[in-house]
Amino acid sequence: xxxxxxxxxxxxxxxxxxxxxxxxxxxxxxHPGRPIIRLGIGDVTRPLPEACIGALHEAVDEMGDADAFRxxxxxxxxxxxxxxxxxxxxxxxxxxxxxxxxxxxxxAKCDTGNFQELLxxxxxxxxxxxxxxxxxxxxxxxxxxxxxxxxxxDGLLYLECTAENDFIPDLPAQPADVIYLCFPNNPTGAVITxxxxxxxxxxxxxxxxxxxxxxxxxxxxxxxxxxxSIYEVEGARDVAVEFRSFSKTAGFTGLRCAYTxxxxxCNVYDSKGDPVSxxxxxxxxxxxxxxxxxxxxxxxxxxxxxxxxLEQITALRDYYMKxxxxxxxxxxxxxxxxxxxxxxxxxxxxxxxxxWEFFDSLLTRAAVVCTPGSGxxxxxxxxxxxxxxxxxxxxxxxxxxxxxAFS
Amino acid sequence: xxxxxxxxxxxxxxxxxxxxxxxxxxxxxxHPGRPIIRLGIGDVTRPLPEACIGALHEAVDEMGDADAFRxxxxxxxxxxxxxxxxxxxxxxxxxxxxxxxxxxxxxAKCDTGNFQELLxxxxxxxxxxxxxxxxxxxxxxxxxxxxxxxxxxDGLLYLECTAENDFIPDLPAQPADVIYLCFPNNPTGAVITxxxxxxxxxxxxxxxxxxxxxxxxxxxxxxxxxxxSIYEVEGARDVAVEFRSFSKTAGFTGLRCAYTxxxxxCNVYDSKGDPVSxxxxxxxxxxxxxxxxxxxxxxxxxxxxxxxxLEQITALRDYYMKxxxxxxxxxxxxxxxxxxxxxxxxxxxxxxxxxWEFFDSLLTRAAVVCTPGSGxxxxxxxxxxxxxxxxxxxxxxxxxxxxxAFS
Numbered sequence: 001x002x003x004x005x006x007x008x009x010x011x012x013x014x015x016x017x018x019x020x021x022x023x024x025x026x027x028x029x030x031h032p033g034r035p036i037i038r039l040g041i042g043d044v045t046r047p048l049p050e051a052c053i054g055a056l057h058e059a060v061d062e063m064g065d066a067d068a069f070r071x072x073x074x075x076x077x078x079x080x081x082x083x084x085x086x087x088x089x090x091x092x093x094x095x096x097x098x099x100x101x102x103x104x105x106x107x108a109k110c111d112t113g114n115f116q117e118l119l120x121x122x123x124x125x126x127x128x129x130x131x132x133x134x135x136x137x138x139x140x141x142x143x144x145x146x147x148x149x150x151x152x153x154d155g156l157l158y159l160e161c162t163a164e165n166d167f168i169p170d171l172p173a174q175p176a177d178v179i180y181l182c183f184p185n186n187p188t189g190a191v192i193t194x195x196x197x198x199x200x201x202x203x204x205x206x207x208x209x210x211x212x213x214x215x216x217x218x219x220x221x222x223x224x225x226x227x228x229s230i231y232e233v234e235g236a237r238d239v240a241v242e243f244r245s246f247s248k249t250a251g252f253t254g255l256r257c258a259y260t261x262x263x264x265x266c267n268v269y270d271s272k273g274d275p276v277s278x279x280x281x282x283x284x285x286x287x288x289x290x291x292x293x294x295x296x297x298x299x300x301x302x303x304x305x306x307x308x309x310l311e312q313i314t315a316l317r318d319y320y321m322k323x324x325x326x327x328x329x330x331x332x333x334x335x336x337x338x339x340x341x342x343x344x345x346x347x348x349x350x351x352x353x354x355x356w357e358f359f360d361s362l363l364t365r366a367a368v369v370c371t372p373g374s375g376x377x378x379x380x381x382x383x384x385x386x387x388x389x390x391x392x393x394x395x396x397x398x399x400x401x402x403x404x405a406f407s
Numbered sequence: 408x409x410x411x412x413x414x415x416x417x418x419x420x421x422x423x424x425x426x427x428x429x430x431x432x433x434x435x436x437x438h439p440g441r442p443i444i445r446l447g448i449g450d451v452t453r454p455l456p457e458a459c460i461g462a463l464h465e466a467v468d469e470m471g472d473a474d475a476f477r478x479x480x481x482x483x484x485x486x487x488x489x490x491x492x493x494x495x496x497x498x499x500x501x502x503x504x505x506x507x508x509x510x511x512x513x514x515a516k517c518d519t520g521n522f523q524e525l526l527x528x529x530x531x532x533x534x535x536x537x538x539x540x541x542x543x544x545x546x547x548x549x550x551x552x553x554x555x556x557x558x559x560x561d562g563l564l565y566l567e568c569t570a571e572n573d574f575i576p577d578l579p580a581q582p583a584d585v586i587y588l589c590f591p592n593n594p595t596g597a598v599i600t601x602x603x604x605x606x607x608x609x610x611x612x613x614x615x616x617x618x619x620x621x622x623x624x625x626x627x628x629x630x631x632x633x634x635x636s637i638y639e640v641e642g643a644r645d646v647a648v649e650f651r652s653f654s655k656t657a658g659f660t661g662l663r664c665a666y667t668x669x670x671x672x673c674n675v676y677d678s679k680g681d682p683v684s685x686x687x688x689x690x691x692x693x694x695x696x697x698x699x700x701x702x703x704x705x706x707x708x709x710x711x712x713x714x715x716x717l718e719q720i721t722a723l724r725d726y727y728m729k730x731x732x733x734x735x736x737x738x739x740x741x742x743x744x745x746x747x748x749x750x751x752x753x754x755x756x757x758x759x760x761x762x763w764e765f766f767d768s769l770l771t772r773a774a775v776v777c778t779p780g781s782g783x784x785x786x787x788x789x790x791x792x793x794x795x796x797x798x799x800x801x802x803x804x805x806x807x808x809x810x811x812a813f814s
Contacts, residue, residue, distance in 0.1 A: 001584060001614070001615040001616075001676050001680070002526065002530060002584045002585055002615060002616055002617040002675050002676060003526065003527035003529075003530055003584070003675060003676050003677065003678065004525060004526065004527060004675040004676065004677055004683050004688065005524060005525055005526055005527055005528070005688075006527065006677055006678060008525070008688055008691065009677070011691065015694070041479070043478040043479045044478050045473075045476065045478065046473065046476070047470060047471050047472055047473050047476045048470045048471050048476070050471065053467060053468075053470065053471035056463075056467040056470075056703070057464060057467055060460060060463040060464055060467065060703075061460075063454060063455045063460065063463075063661065063662065064454050064455050064457065064460035065454055066452075066453065066454050066798075069452065069453070069454045069455070069658075069661075070661040071450040071451050071452065071658075071660040071661045072448070072450045072660045072661060073661055106513055106663075106698070106700075106701075107697070107698040109696070109697070109698045110696055110697055110698065113695060113696035114696065117412060117548065118411060118412055118415070119409065119410065119411065119412055120410035120411060120412055120413065121412070122410075123409060123410055133695075134695060134696070137695045138695065138696060141524065141692070141695070177408060177409045177410070178409055207408070208408040208409060209408075209409055210409040251476075251478075253478040253479045253698075254470065254476075254477040254478045254479060254480055254699075254701070254702040255470065255701050255702065255703070256513075256698065256699070256700065256701045268409050268410060268411040269408050269409060269410050269411065270410065270411055270413055270416070271410065271413060273408070276411050281411065281412075281415055284415065284418065285548070287422070288520060288540075288541060288544045288545065288548070289516070289517055289520035289521065289541070289545060290514070290516070290517055291513070291514040291516045291517065291660075291663065292661075292663070293513075293663065294513075294661070294662050294663045294701050294704055295661045295662065296463070296467075296662070296703070297701055297704075391473075
C-alpha cells in the first residue's frame, strides 16, 4: 500500500495569503466598483528594466537561430552570470565570493525551501518569529518538528523578534544546529548591523552551527553601517550560506531568477564528526534535481549588471523606497509605532490590537489590503505588514484614504 | 553541531555523463582538429519553433510594459496553458484530464525527482533496470535505500528490462508500493502497448500501489496501438501520476518547461489506511517550495499548441525521427541487434561486450559519442544508447564514419 509522508498532516491548512484573498474577495463582492489598493503580498508592479528587456529579446532570437541555439545549460548556471554576480554583489563590496560558489536557481523560495534536504533529519532548527513561512513549512514536511500548538510547532526553536530587542533576535539559550536569519527582514523590515551579525557568526563558529542567511531584500540597504551580505562579516564563509533573488532587485517575480552562495570552506559534519563539503552536497542536489534556469532569463539577470542595468535597478529600488518613506511617514504621523521602511520595502506597524481586526478595519474603512502580522508567527500578533511594492500614485492614494479614515 | 543528511554518502560519485565528458575531453586533447559528433546526451540541437519565438517576444514586451506586466503567477501555472494542455494532449485523444489536474513546472527532472517527497520514508520502491538515474538517486537521498553493491542499491526493487522480455518489465514478484515506469523508454527506446500497460494499472489497483509514469518522450509515439498517456488506460486515474516535458517535444531543454498530471481520484494512504488526496499534497508542496514558471516561457509553451505551433513541433519530431530511422537502419545493417528508434528518439544497441569498450571504440575509431548502457544499471551492461538528437547532416556523417570503421 502506498503510504503518504505523514508529516504533511501537521501543516496548517489555512495559508495566510489564501485567507487574505478570501476576505478581499468577499469585500469586493459586497462593494462592487470600490477600487482596492493592495499593499499586502510583496509582489512588484513596475515593468522590467529596459536593459533586461533588450537582453531577453536578443536571447530569444538566439534560441530561434540554429547556430546560436542553446539546449541544456550548466545546472549551476552560466559562467557569464555567475562571474558578474561574484564581481558586483560581493568582490566590489569587499566580500570574498568566487563565481563557482554561486548556484543560479529559479527562486529564493525554492532554494530556502530545498536547502534543508542536505541536513540530518534530527538537527535542531532555529527560526525567527515572525518568520517567512517557507522556512518552517519545509522543515515540517521533512519531519523535523512535532505537532502545531498555539501558533508554534513542537521541536522548533523560535527566535523572538520584538520591539524590546529592536526585532533583532537574541542568541539562542539552547543550542541550535541550523539558524535561519533574514535581513533586511521579511516581514518586520528590520536590518542588522555588522557588529550584531558578527555575534551570530561567532556563535555559529563556536557551536559548529550553520546559518542560512536570506538576503532577498539586500538591494534595499542604503545605510553604510548595514551589511548587504553576511560575507561582509569576518569568518562567515565557514558557517553561512546566503540566498539572493532578482525578484525584488530587478522586478523578476514573474521571470524567476535567484541564486545561492555556498562557500567552499563551509562544512557540515557526518555522524563521526568528520567535515563534509556543503558545496559538494548542494552541487550534487542541484545537478540531480534541477536542470538550470531558462537561458533568456539568465541573460536578463546578466544584463541587470551592465552599467545601464545597474542604473535602472537602482532607479527601481529608489522608486519603491520613495513609497516606503511615504508609508512610514503617514503611519507614524497617525500615531502608529513602525519599524522598517528605511533599508527595507516593508513597514511593520504596531496595531495595538488583533492583527486581523486591523486588517479588516483597513480593508473596510480604506479599501487597502495589508498583511496581518499574526500570519507570520506568534510574535507577529498585534502587528501588520504594509508593503511598498505598488505604483507611487496608488500608494499616495492609499495613504490619503487611511489618513481620512483613521485620523 | 550541524550534521549532514548521511544518505548522500551512499550516492555514487562518478556520474555517468561526467565520465563521458572526461573521456571525450581526453580524446579531443589527443586528436586536436578531429571533429567529434555527439549522439550521447539527449539534448536537442534544432532552434525553437517559430510560433514559440513569436510568443516569447510578445511576452517579453508585456513584461516591459507597465500595464501588461505580470509579477508572481499562480504556482500551478497559468490557466491559458493548463487548458490547452488538457485539451490537446488528453481530451482530444480520449483521455480524461482536467486543466486543474495539471501542474506546470520547470522540468520533468525536477518533478520526477521531487515527487517522492510526498511518500512515506519506508515505502517499497520499484524502478526499471536500465533506468533514468534521477528516479534512483532521489530515493537514495531520501533514505529509501541501503548501500550500493555491484551496481544496485539494497532495498530497491529492480524491474529487469532485457531482450527476453522485449525491454518491458514483468510485474514484480514482491509487492511494490511505488513503481516508476517510463515509456517511450529512456534509455532503451522501448514502447509499451495498451494491453501491457493495463496489466500494470490493474496491478496497482489491486495492490494499492502508485505508478509514476514518465512520458517525457510521448510526442515520438506514432504507432496507433501505443498509448501516449497512461490515462488512455481505463482505471489509471486512481493509481497513476504522469510526467511530461516540452524539452524534447518543442526543443525546450534550454527554455525549461514541463508538467505533471495528478488526477483528483488518485489517493495515497495514511498509517490508518485512510485515503488522502495526492492532488492536495502535490498542490501544497508546489505552492510551498516553488513559485511558478517564467511567464514568457509559459507563453512559449502555450504557442506550441496553436495550429501553427502544432505543425512546427510535428515537423521537429519528424526531423529527429528521420535521424532515428537512419541510425536504426545502419546499426542493424552492421549486424547489431537494436531496439527503439521507431516510436522513440533513442536506439538501444546490443554491443556484445563491455559497454565502455564499445563507447571507447566508437569514439576512437569514428569520433562519435554514444552513452554506455551500463551507466543506466546492471541490465544495461552490454548495451549502448545512441541518440537521434542532432542535426541531420551530422547524423549522416556519423553513420558514414561508423560504417567505414566497423564494416
